[in-house]
Amino acid sequence: MTILITILILLLTWLSGRHRAIQDTLRTKTTYLNSIFSDTKKYDINKYHPEHSWKSMYKVDKNGDVIRPLKPRFFLSTSLLVSFTDQWHKSATIERLTSIASIVLAMMLDYPLLIRIAIVIAAYLLSLLIFTIYYKKYKIKK
Numbered sequence: 001m002t003i004l005i006t007i008l009i010l011l012l013t014w015l016s017g018r019h020r021a022i023q024d025t026l027r028t029k030t031t032y033l034n035s036i037f038s039d040t041k042k043y044d045i046n047k048y049h050p051e052h053s054w055k056s057m058y059k060v061d062k063n064g065d066v067i068r069p070l071k072p073r074f075f076l077s078t079s080l081l082v083s084f085t086d087q088w089h090k091s092a093t094i095e096r097l098t099s100i101a102s103i104v105l106a107m108m109l110d111y112p113l114l115i116r117i118a119i120v121i122a123a124y125l126l127s128l129l130i131f132t133i134y135y136k137k138y139k140i141k142k
Helices: 003-026 029-032 048-057 087-108 113-138
Strands: none
Touching: 003 029, 003 087, 003 113, 029 048, 048 113, 087 113
């Protein structure tokens, strides 16, 4: 059981770091435009571009312009279900949930408390390393 939990912690740590990199890459127009996500043939501009993706939360007209005053596109699209609107929110949700899950799993291990805390810290540091690798990978090499 300990091996299974350890594998799950590693998988969740990898997901956390990777999705944090996606989230940071999509954070601003500049980082987006200098990333692989700016390839509109592969990635939907309405889900990835920070100047467009926010509109996914709200109702739009036939031309794709947001209707004012702003109205949610679907029930709870601006709050609880926001992770279903664009990639930035989806990645933020996945990053947070996987981080929490890995901490919970680490605390379930049958080790002394200090070792479990050390595992949580090691998982966090590994997630930072994975974040750095993916953040660099998502940038367009010029």
